[in-house]
Amino acid sequence: MTPDAWDPADPAPWADESVGAQAPLDGDTTADVVVVGAGLTGLWAAYYLLDADPSLDVLLVDRGLTGQDERGLGACSSRVGLAPDALARRFGDAAARDARALLRDAVVEVGGVVAVEEIDCGFAFGGELLVAADDVALGRMLAAAHDAAAWGDEVHALDAAGVRERFGSDDVRGGSWSPDAARLSPGRLARGLRDVVLARGGRSVDHTPVVQAGAGAVLTTHGTVRAGIVVDTRPGGAPAEQAATIATAPLPAATWAAIGLERAELVAHSDGLRLVRTPDDRLVAGRARSGGSRAARLLDALSRRRASAPALHEALVDLLPALGEAPVTHAWRRPLAHPGALPQVTVLEEAPWRVARARSGGTGPAAANVAGRAVAELLTGSSSEWTAAPWVTHA
Template identity: 30%
Template sequence: MNEIKNGDISFWYADIGGVPGYRPPLPGDIDVDICIVGGGFTGLWTAYYLTEARPDLSIAVIEKEFAGFGASGRNGGWCTGEFAWSRQKYLSSGSREGVIDFERQLRGTVAEVKRVTEKEGIDCDFRMTDLLTYACSPAQLERLEASYAEARAWDVPTDRIELIGAAEAKARINVANAQGALVRHNVARIQPAKLVRGLAEVVERRGVKIYEQTTVTRIGKGVVTTNRGTVRAQRIVRATEGFTHGIPGNEREWIPMNSAIVVTEPVPDALWREIGWDGYELLGDASHAYCYAQRTRGNRIAMGGRGVPYRYGSKTDVRGQTQLETIEKLKEILYRMLPQTRPLRLDHAWCGVLGVPRDWCTTSGLDADSGIAWAGGYVGLGVSTSNFSGQTLADLLLDKTTERTGLPWVNRRPRKWEPEPLRWLGVHTMYWLYHLADRNERAGGGRKTSRLATLANRITGR
């Protein structure tokens, strides 16, 4: 195997000249109106919309590493406005109309991110396109048909979603064994490191202070304690997503699920003519252990998926370095879907963590007694959902009642994850069953969805 760069945060930073230097740390004890813990998309979008509404506020963002160190600078660059897993589960905290409205507003975040990046001059390779989820067996096609029927039953408009047949699907991207594809329109491809770094620069110009190299050791009512000093604030935002387990008292709130990506060398024009992909669509499949991919601005293929899904005790990676077995699994996925790519060299591999609540549904809210707000648990759909989080948290922090603050994801409190070793066993069993279900479907000609996948969903409540 060729020498492949492993880690170094992500390829997205290599693409912009390397990992950035650090901003100065917290200089000591300070007082501000609002303190935001976490310098990723959630924290920065919140700061952005707060400054839009109240330019006079003093706001501090506290970040352990550098702004964009976590999932915000490592993800697959899908800006989709998609729902996090289950419409039905949101009915426990809202009406059908409220769930439909939530989904409608989430879809609008794609246009909102486009608007802000254009207004603020953030060059993040933003490109409007479609998301194509391919079925490569009859069982997968059956699942896509069910997803399409559910979306229509929940009033997702036809200009947003459609189902296409095998010939049209292969004409768009020449995926092996394509049986058809579910098409979601009006999504976007981005370069995530460019977006998060650009957003950080925008809020800094507006007067927001970003303190890096500063570790938060505790969050309490009106106070954030760090290794560099104490921040006192009327309102506090916990915007730590996949790293939330590291805040005392939140160890079992959301688990850090691992996801990894490999990126190829630039693809020659002749090979693109074989593959297609002329619309730079986002690409996924309907396997149980799903994948996600994009065609980058530099004409590479970035292919992502699950490797080792969860590390015991909620451990996280070291600056994006992933396991060799994960790289091999991602190569298998790339070659299975696009066998034309076998001659290509892989240039970079990395991983990161995403936050997963016990019910697999994203949430946001504000505790009125403590003044502590939160948002996250995006289950891998954070690029667009974090924008909506920022809008919603700004409303909540400023005590506004808006069409966002009454939506069913606000102030949801799913139960906590089980203690170890139960959660490690549960997550690893789930993904073992998913992989086994996919293998069984392929071995059996993919005629029926494997019951093992249903069992996997039951185990973890997905």
């Protein structure tokens, strides 16, 4: 695929249109729980609801395809939009430590569910490598590594040689590594969760746009679903910025020997690149928010819509010259989390109905797990560290 043929509307490599679509809603119906949105947050909510009470009649409603959560980067990380010190300023020190523990546990929880349910999504614990290309970024990373223990995090500061042992780029001043991250195929994870939910008696309807979701009912273009509990997982607020993302063809062993990432580490580079080695040995590169003295120039280039994928490829090859001849097979745009994004869970009591909103904040599979698990526990009457998280509110 040449740069002039890259279409940002193309699917990611883990999209699978061959999976059987569920039929659209066919007129009015009822359920115990209706979950609006069948991305990862909605699927986790349905999974934990049925785990807590297998007798529940849970219905997932999606405007697209259930389990087609395929536009992510493939990174399952405990890092979210707010650093621990920023969490502390918003919620207090104790709540920040609790929040960090929940996010670390969520990565482990995703891996545990994948193993128990035998979901083939290429999940692999490799940790996350932060790479600094200039002194400003390096100072920020080293300071965060120094403070990490105070928040319960394990972060190891690395000099340039330490980074290069894991990642084959000369554009390195140093960085840090944390074990609390894994790579996976988000599409295969979503489809695996869908299959588990359906096998446990859950239902889903596809290609059913929702007009309104409120107390006791969800109004769609195909009929009305009446339910005692409504869980709305659709993104809220302003539309998310779209980030350029590309994937290479599966790379040969010699190329991977030059790149590194033998343990499937995630990479976040200070120039605004995020890299993931996929289960089938592609390299996925995506734009991310960044800092450091060179970031503004690069992000300005990447933000130009028509040139974003070619500019991203140019930056990738500049960072990793071994990719100069590697073909790019996929180019797409993925939602970029808003600055400071966190999971959000809100429960509204409107007797005799309950309405809940659960959102990942656009910060990846771990945050989706946190939101889905918390809302399920709240709705089934459980009380735990998940329901006491600082991003859980009651109205």
